[in-house]
Amino acid sequence: MKKLCFRISVLVLAFLMVSPILSDNHESSILDKVKKRGRLICGVNKELPGFGYLSQDGKYKGFDVDFGRAIAAAVLGDPDKVEFRSLKAADRFPALQTGEIDVLIRNTTMTLTRDTANGADFCPPNFYDGQGFMLRKKLGITSLKELDGATIGVTAGSTTELNLADKMRTLGIKVESIVFEETETLYQSYDQGRCDAVTSDKSQLISRRASLKNPDEHIILDVTISKEPLAPVTVHGDNKWNDVVSWVVYATFFAEEHNITQAKVKNLKSDNPEIKRFLGDTGNIGELLGLPKDWARHAIGAVGHYGEIFERNLTPLGLPRGVNKPWTEGGLLYAMPFR
Amino acid sequence: MEEQVDIQQIKPPTYAKGPVGWLRENLFSPWYNAILTCVALLFLYFVFKGLLTWAFTEAEWNVIPANLQLFAIGPYPRDQVYRIWICLYILSVLLGLSAGVWRGIVQRWTIVVGSILLVFLVIPFEIVQREDSHLVSIEFRFNLIWLIFESRRWLLGDVALLIGAFFLGQRITRLRPWILGGWVLSFPIIMFVLHGFGENAVQTSMWGGLLLTLILAVFGIVVSFPLGVFLALCRQSKLPAIKWVSTFYIETVRGVPLITILFMGSVLIPIFIPYFTIDQVLRMMVAITLFSAAYMAENVRGGLQAIPRGQHEAAQAVGLNYVQSMMFIVLPQALRSVIPAIVGQFIALFKDTSLVYIIGLIDLFGVAKSIITNPVWLGRHVEVYIFIALIYFSFCYAMSKASQEIEADLGVGKH
Numbered sequence: 001m002k003k004l005c006f007r008i009s010v011l012v013l014a015f016l017m018v019s020p021i022l023s024d025n026h027e028s029s030i031l032d033k034v035k036k037r038g039r040l041i042c043g044v045n046k047e048l049p050g051f052g053y054l055s056q057d058g059k060y061k062g063f064d065v066d067f068g069r070a071i072a073a074a075v076l077g078d079p080d081k082v083e084f085r086s087l088k089a090a091d092r093f094p095a096l097q098t099g100e101i102d103v104l105i106r107n108t109t110m111t112l113t114r115d116t117a118n119g120a121d122f123c124p125p126n127f128y129d130g131q132g133f134m135l136r137k138k139l140g141i142t143s144l145k146e147l148d149g150a151t152i153g154v155t156a157g158s159t160t161e162l163n164l165a166d167k168m169r170t171l172g173i174k175v176e177s178i179v180f181e182e183t184e185t186l187y188q189s190y191d192q193g194r195c196d197a198v199t200s201d202k203s204q205l206i207s208r209r210a211s212l213k214n215p216d217e218h219i220i221l222d223v224t225i226s227k228e229p230l231a232p233v234t235v236h237g238d239n240k241w242n243d244v245v246s247w248v249v250y251a252t253f254f255a256e257e258h259n260i261t262q263a264k265v266k267n268l269k270s271d272n273p274e275i276k277r278f279l280g281d282t283g284n285i286g287e288l289l290g291l292p293k294d295w296a297r298h299a300i301g302a303v304g305h306y307g308e309i310f311e312r313n314l315t316p317l318g319l320p321r322g323v324n325k326p327w328t329e330g331g332l333l334y335a336m337p338f339r
Numbered sequence: 340m341e342e343q344v345d346i347q348q349i350k351p352p353t354y355a356k357g358p359v360g361w362l363r364e365n366l367f368s369p370w371y372n373a374i375l376t377c378v379a380l381l382f383l384y385f386v387f388k389g390l391l392t393w394a395f396t397e398a399e400w401n402v403i404p405a406n407l408q409l410f411a412i413g414p415y416p417r418d419q420v421y422r423i424w425i426c427l428y429i430l431s432v433l434l435g436l437s438a439g440v441w442r443g444i445v446q447r448w449t450i451v452v453g454s455i456l457l458v459f460l461v462i463p464f465e466i467v468q469r470e471d472s473h474l475v476s477i478e479f480r481f482n483l484i485w486l487i488f489e490s491r492r493w494l495l496g497d498v499a500l501l502i503g504a505f506f507l508g509q510r511i512t513r514l515r516p517w518i519l520g521g522w523v524l525s526f527p528i529i530m531f532v533l534h535g536f537g538e539n540a541v542q543t544s545m546w547g548g549l550l551l552t553l554i555l556a557v558f559g560i561v562v563s564f565p566l567g568v569f570l571a572l573c574r575q576s577k578l579p580a581i582k583w584v585s586t587f588y589i590e591t592v593r594g595v596p597l598i599t600i601l602f603m604g605s606v607l608i609p610i611f612i613p614y615f616t617i618d619q620v621l622r623m624m625v626a627i628t629l630f631s632a633a634y635m636a637e638n639v640r641g642g643l644q645a646i647p648r649g650q651h652e653a654a655q656a657v658g659l660n661y662v663q664s665m666m667f668i669v670l671p672q673a674l675r676s677v678i679p680a681i682v683g684q685f686i687a688l689f690k691d692t693s694l695v696y697i698i699g700l701i702d703l704f705g706v707a708k709s710i711i712t713n714p715v716w717l718g719r720h721v722e723v724y725i726f727i728a729l730i731y732f733s734f735c736y737a738m739s740k741a742s743q744e745i746e747a748d749l750g751v752g753k754h
Contacts, residue, residue, distance in 0.1 A: 047712040098609035211718030
């Protein structure tokens with residue numbers, strides 16, 4: 001009996017040691033895994049207005065969610081073949097590293113540390129955000145210097161708090177920051193007058209302003225104290241998969257530059273050689289990416305071009321396009337050439 | 340000459356009887372009590388004035404009916420909802436049968452559950468949502484039209500099954516072992532039905548709302564109880580290895596917060612075991628159970644130590660071995676005396692399931708957090724939090740009430 005137990009445990013141990021070599025995901029790209037599984041697993045935020053939330057019918061909605069659907073459409077031909085995993089800030093990178101999710105599209109700011117130390121590869125940013133300030137109009141404040149002595153509300157545990165302290169130190173003014181655990185309480189307290197101003201990403205300030213009692217009484221200062229380029233993330237080292245996600249993002253930029261809308265894309269015929277390559281009518285860009293010929297048609301057909309995604313999810317919150325418009329119109333969205 | 344007074348004819352003084360008398364005696368009797376009463380009343384007035392004004396003028400309760408389904412099942416695919424009803428049917432049949440066979444306390448609680456279901460069935464409201472806006476209105480219609488709604492039809496079937504099973508159970512009392520087996524099997528069956536297989540499989544990441552909260556809590560309660568008893572017995576064991584391992588486990592787990600264990604299950608386990616992924620909901624179920632078992636073990640140990648030595652000796656004297664004396668003599672008495680502590684642990688566990696929100700699961704609390712970030716409902720967080728607080732309260736109160744009844748049934752504290 002004892003001998004048998006011993007043999008079994010040796011076998012199990014041996015199996016555990018050998019299994020990483022045996023397992024089929026060794027050396028293969030996530031792209032192949034997604035195709036084999038027939039389903040994309042995309043990590044998102046489920047509680048950021050406009051970017052990711054659950055709608056009444058239990059479906060994930062939002063700006064980031066739409067990019068997940070676009071990737072599913074490009075790879076698998078069906079925008080519904082995606083499983084969304086709601087992640088918190090703390091477990092998003094571990095979930096990516098351990099392969100629980102294929103791609104992370106969760107308002108993640110691209111930074112050097114994350115790109116190197118956190119085992120992540122970033123794709124082109126799909127939203128350029130920045131930290132700003134909201135305060136009451138009647139204070140008559142127009143620049144940061146005038147905030148001397150003010151109390152400023154901020155949420156805990158994010159870089160927002162750090163940015164605020166850094167900025168105020170460089171400006172040489174003293175402010176009192178009140179730290180809130182929850183976003184809701186932050187804006188409620190601000191609305192009740194417990195703090196003079198709040199600081200957060202501008203996209204959040206704008207969307208939350210609409211839910212204050214009298215939105216018109218508040219202004220958002222025309223200053224940005226940090227860069228927050230939000231980008232999709234793939235696991236470090238899987239270049240093939242990173243290419244796919246990156247070019248799906250570029251595809252939404254490209255489609256807007258050439259006004260290829262969701263409604264038009266399905267039956268679009270064009271004489272422009274670049275658009276023809278983009279749609280897969282000529283050339284082999286799909287093949288180079290490891291995707292079907294008409295991947296871009298599927299992606300744009302599923303969610304529309306960048307402008308449409310923006311208008312569907314963020315415009316209702318009152319968010320202006322700002323720098324998130326094509327470079328041809330003075331924005332930062334610049335699709336690399338499809339050739 | 341003194342006038343003779345007929346005592347029978349004098350009415351008692353008005354201030355000594357009736358509600359006025361009661362008030363006078365209890366609330367205003369010495370002058371300082373009168374002042375206290377006035378202050379308390381003023382305080383209550385201001386609290387309730389604010390609360391009621393808010394509830395009836397500022398609050399937008401629409402957010403609750405509009406998202407009822409989301410609260411109940413989270414992102415579970417709407418075209419697969421029939422599976423949840425199948426699970427409820429299984430549970431209803433088992434509950435009805437148990438009530439019929441065992442009567443007593445089970446029957447009383449089945450009647451409570453049945454009446455709640457009936458109330459849901461009979462309240463003739465429907466949620467009307469206009470196409471072009473998020474505005475929702477609740478319309479009351481006092482006719483049978485509400486039966487056209489799918490959920491009402493399912494619910495009707497559920498109530499019918501419950502009643503049918505009850506009468507069946509009353510007839511056939513031989514069913515006892517089968518019903519017990521059914522309860523044991525019901526959990527894996529329900530998990531299987533909820534998950535499904537093949538094309539239509541519903542991944543656990545799509546489980547949510549009250550459904551997920553209940554799965555986590557029920558699994559935690561049902562599994563941590565026997566595990567806790569086992570650990571308590573091990574800690575009392577005379578064999579040092581077993582005793583020390585068990586003590587080490589209990590003290591280690593009790594020495595760390597639940598959230599640490601949840602994070603370990605969520606973040607570290609996948610890094611430690613990279614060969615295959617264990618389902619996240621399963622990991623959380625196990626983490627909650629292991630945590631709760633350690634506390635349960637200490638509760639049970641308290642009960643075990645309260646049993647006088649004479650009981651063990653008497654059991655040995657009549658020739659019972661260790662297992663028998665534990666099963667039939669010691670444990671029944673030990674457990675009975677710690678019911679309040681055990682139920683307290685269950686209630687704490689039920690509420691603690693909301694911590695899985697922190698690692699991204701969409702339980703009842705997670706759903707609430709998501710609803711208040713829907714652009715349509717931005718700023719409606721107080722209403723949503725009040726609603727889920729009521730849900731948590733009703734479940735915890737039911738558990739507390741049930742434990743009191745069980746105690747009364749077993750005559751705890753009487754002998």
